[in-house]
Amino acid sequence: MTDTPLPESPAVTREPQTAGAGIVAKPSGRKRTDVRAAIMFLAPNLLGFAVFTLLPVLFSLGAAFTDWDLTRPGKTHFTGLSNLRHLLADGNFWVYFANTIYLMLGLPIAIACSLGLALLLHREVRGVVVYRTVLYLPSFTAGVALMLLWQALFNPDIGPINAMLRGLFGQSFPVPQWLGSMSNLLGLEPERLHVAGKYFGIGAREAILLMGIWTVAGGNTMLLYVAALGNVPAELIEAAKLDGAGPWQRFRNVTWPQLAPTTFFVVVMGVIGGLQGGFEQARVLTAGGPAGTTTTLSYYIYTVAFERFEVGYASAVSWVMFLIIFGFAMVYWKVGNRETAI
Numbered sequence: 001m002t003d004t005p006l007p008e009s010p011a012v013t014r015e016p017q018t019a020g021a022g023i024v025a026k027p028s029g030r031k032r033t034d035v036r037a038a039i040m041f042l043a044p045n046l047l048g049f050a051v052f053t054l055l056p057v058l059f060s061l062g063a064a065f066t067d068w069d070l071t072r073p074g075k076t077h078f079t080g081l082s083n084l085r086h087l088l089a090d091g092n093f094w095v096y097f098a099n100t101i102y103l104m105l106g107l108p109i110a111i112a113c114s115l116g117l118a119l120l121l122h123r124e125v126r127g128v129v130v131y132r133t134v135l136y137l138p139s140f141t142a143g144v145a146l147m148l149l150w151q152a153l154f155n156p157d158i159g160p161i162n163a164m165l166r167g168l169f170g171q172s173f174p175v176p177q178w179l180g181s182m183s184n185l186l187g188l189e190p191e192r193l194h195v196a197g198k199y200f201g202i203g204a205r206e207a208i209l210l211m212g213i214w215t216v217a218g219g220n221t222m223l224l225y226v227a228a229l230g231n232v233p234a235e236l237i238e239a240a241k242l243d244g245a246g247p248w249q250r251f252r253n254v255t256w257p258q259l260a261p262t263t264f265f266v267v268v269m270g271v272i273g274g275l276q277g278g279f280e281q282a283r284v285l286t287a288g289g290p291a292g293t294t295t296t297l298s299y300y301i302y303t304v305a306f307e308r309f310e311v312g313y314a315s316a317v318s319w320v321m322f323l324i325i326f327g328f329a330m331v332y333w334k335v336g337n338r339e340t341a342i
Contacts, residue, residue, distance in 0.1 A: 060315040060318060061315070061319060063311055063312050064312065064316040065079060066078055066312040067312050068310075068315075069310055069311065070309035079312070083313050083315075086313065087313075087320060091192075093297075096295045096296060096299075097297055098193055099294065099296055100274070103205060103209060103212070103277075103296060104270075104271065106209040106210075107271070110215075110217055111263070111266055113216075113217035114217050114218075114219075114222040117135060117218060117222050117225075118222050118223075118229055121135070121222070122226060122229040132223075132226070135218040136222070144284055147280065147285055148284065150207075150285070156175065161178075162176070176202040178202070178207040179285055179286055180204070181201065181202070181203030182204070183202060183203035184200075184205045185200070185201075187200040190293050191292050204286055208281050208285070211281070216270070221266050224265070225262060225266075227262075228258070228259050228262040231258070232258045240254050268329060268332055268333070271328060275297070275325050276297075276298055277298060278299060279298040279299050279302060281294065282294050282295055282296060283299065300317065301317050304317065
């Protein structure tokens, strides 16, 4: 038996390695053209952001350390931290900060209502698309028009809300005065951080709370939960049913943990919106009254800058509000990341 020679493998040519073999090749001319085209498309947006957002923000940061007053043109001086010291001693700032927090008390209720509506709309029932559209439709309404409608609803004399209360409890029932009342559920005195029994009741703050709950419950938060419910694995629900879990147990142990990232996002955005919100409501419905009970930090900044013309102090209040929002977001982001494992 003779050995047959194996066929020679084709020669493999190897390029000699040079000292610069590990260097990344320069981008081709096409890639450079693509980069230039991308910059050209982004330039208008970047220019608009720089002119109308970045520069005003930096300008307000500088103004926060001055005594800029529009009634004294040309007499602006650098004052260092004097605006901050003034703010810490400003009783109005703390009262209006308390008003801002008070008007955020409806946020948990609004989120719970949004989740409840999402659970109802997630069911496979006839006409569910129509129900979703009807519930979300008010979100397309302009803010000012919506507030004027609520102003008519809260009218203490001819408003439908008080008319319904009188119909249910009798004509002698003491109906709330709503937007014209300083009463509140915590009994806070107007313009002071004190509690007094005569101020317990329902007033302007509760009217804005109810309006906010109604606005959030059927809006974007509901749609976020509807989308999140659609991403819950059906096999987990079926496995829980086979194990004998009831509806509440399935929601608590299966559905709710899957909604944690959405809830995390909703809470962060809700608190951020609440801390910097309240301007439209105060401007359109109450002008910050009665007696400052509906004046929030955002409306206070407006009054200081454009009614008292103290632009430097208004800028300082704006940046303190930013630091409060930023601090909350960072703390909640750190805690929420651990809980939701984002």
